[in-house]
Amino acid sequence: MSGTRLSAFLKLSKRDLKYDFPSSIVVFLVALPLCLGIAMASGAPLFAGLLTGIIGGLVVASMSKSPLSVSGPAAGLTVIVLGAIEQLGAYETFLLAVVIAGIVQLILGIIKAGMIGNYFPSAVILGMLAAIGITIILKQIPLAFGLSEEHAFELDAGGGIAAFQDTVLSGVNWGATIICFLSLAILIYWPKIKGVNKVPAPLVVVLLGVGLASIFQGSGMQLNQNHFVMIPIVSSFQEFTQLFIFPDFTQILNKDVWIVAFTIAIIASLETLLSIEAIDKIDPFKRVTPTNRELVAQGVGNMTSGFLGGLPLTSVIVRSSANAQAGGRTRQSAMLHGLWLLVALLAIPTLINLIPLSCLAAILLHTGYKLANPSLFKKMLRKGLDQFIPFAATIVAVVFTDLLMGVGIGIVVALFYIIRANMQNAFKMEISNENGEKKVTMTLAEEVSFLNKVPIQQKLYSLPKGVQAIRIDGRFSKFIDKDVIEVLKDFQMNAMSKGIDIELDAITYKKNREVVVQQEQVEV
Known part of the structure; x- marks a missing residue:
């Protein structure tokens, strides 16, 4: 396939490259320590983390249509x-599970199971x-x-309170602190300086961090080995190939x-x-x-990651958010970040290991502030408590538990407000005086479910005294639950026994209500 045909297939854009190139550097700088840290936390080889990041950029981004x-x-x-x-007993056996998981995801995509993400309330996503x-902060x-x-590396999982545990027992390194705060100042003010802001601020931050770390050597602010990025150094192609681990297909019948x-x-x-739902919301072009x-x-x-010895991968919110905040326009940015990870592993591992973790922390602190900007809290509060409370509940739950548990709790809270709103909006009640006669008109909503049974029942049986005529209008309803119809029929009998004139308009047990209503309109 020629370069032109490949570009057309991938839908690459030279026009957007001026935005995607600098943003890819930001994503690379964020992804590098995360890939290593997640591999370490997972009990896997460090190379597996880098390999997964490379595959996420070069393979997934090239096939995905997410910008x-x-x-x-x-x-x-x-x-x-x-x-x-630990359960499967060998990393090679685990890799087989990753390959199978990829096949399952492939099948889910083919049978169009991706629409489930559309059912999450926006307040919960925000x-x-x-x-x-x-959590990042x-x-x-x-x-x-x-x-x-x-x-420090469990950024996508929530549970941020754990970050404070035991840290007070260690001493502050003033060299790392100075690097971090100077880096934050650059990230905030560098983009506002005309002429030099074409150079990505995170790149300036990394160069500053490397320079200051070198200056601090031999002083009281010297950084130790644990304060730097650490990636495996590969000196030959043979050493590189030896890093790959392949799945054990003999365990294919193992139920575990x-x-x-x-x-x-x-x-x-x-x-x-x-993550996709969340990233689409902060896309300035509102692409879906x-x-x-x-x-x-x-x-x-x-499937690719499992076959080559990598970890399971997903679309990750931290790196995606960093991409959006850095001005990325298309998936070229994600693809390039995968390329930079590969280049870093093969060509400049020694140089990469000179980067202080504190300047990378500054990049993530800046990204975290943008995601949890105080203006977002004010905006959600202005929308009303039915939006703010699920929003706040999700935040608290994610921070104190984890991502999936937190989102689940947020959805439960949001459903409470959705159900309550549905119950309150089931009907409209009007009381009027016609020729000295007090008349009540209840107009039912388009959808009246069993959840509306109690509010309707309570409203009808608490009508003010002196009502002489009641009309319940169901002409605009496409669906009325049978339980609700039973309540209306019972109330009709009760009202008639008291001498009240009552009319049930287009209230029927028939399944196809639209046809019934249309027939009634024709007869009228």
Whole structure:
């Protein structure tokens, strides 16, 4: 396939490259320590984390139609991966489960199961984004001050309060602290300086961090080995090929492998769909990602990752958000970030290992603040409590538990307000005086479910005294639950026994209400 045909197939854009190139560097700088940290937390080789990030960029992004989503190893799966490796007894057996999980995701995409992501309330999605921002800030504080890096890489999983545990027992490294705060100042003010702002601020931050770390050597602010990025150094092609691990296909009939595979497939798919929904919301062009195509891309990505020795991958909110905030326009940015990870591994591992973690923490702190900007809280509060409370509940739940649990709690809270609103909007009641006669008209909504039974019943049986005529209008309703009709029929008998004139208009048990209403209108 020629270069022109390949570009057309991938739908690459030279016009957007000036935006995607600098944003890809930002994503690369964010992804590099995350890939390594997640691999370490999962009990897998460090190379597996980098390999998964490379595949997320070069394979998934090339197949996906999401303009801003970035895929890679997800910290939300670390506990599952760590337990699965121990349960299955060998990393090669676990890799087989990853391959099968990819096949399951591929099938889910083909049967169009991606639409499930459309059913998540927007308040919950925005709450998830803000919670991720808060979690990023909390979990980067140890690295920002040169404290213990424990928990610093679990950014996509929630549970940010754990970031503070035991960190006070370690001393602050003032060299790392200075690097972090100067880096934050550059990230905030560098883009506002005309002429030099064409150079990506994160690149300036990295160069500054490397320079200051070198200056601090031999002084009281010297950084130790744990304050730097650490990636494996490959000196030959043979050493590079030896890093790959292949799945053990002899375990294909092992039921535990299939259980792990389906667990990974379901959780990875949910995390991907949630991330896609969230990223589409912060896309300045408001583009909509085809979720079924995304599941197919994720499936192929996981099949590739499992076959070559990588970890399960998903669309990840932190890297995707960094991509959006850095001005990325198309999936070229995600693809390029995968290329930079590969180049870093092969060509400049020694140079990459000179980058202080504190300047990378500054990049993530800046990203976290943008996601949890105070203006978002004010905006949600102005929308009303029915939006703000699910939003706030999601934030608290994600921060104190994890991503999936937090979103689940947020959905439950949101459903409460949805059901309450549905119950309150089932009808409209009007009381009028016609020729000295007090008349009540109840107009039913378009959809009247069994949830509306109690409010309608309470309203009818609490009508003011002196009502002489009642009309219940169901002409505009496409559906009235049979339980509600029973309540209306019973009330009709009760009203007639009291001498009240009552009319039930277009209230019927027949299934096809639209046809019945149309016939009544024709007769009139």
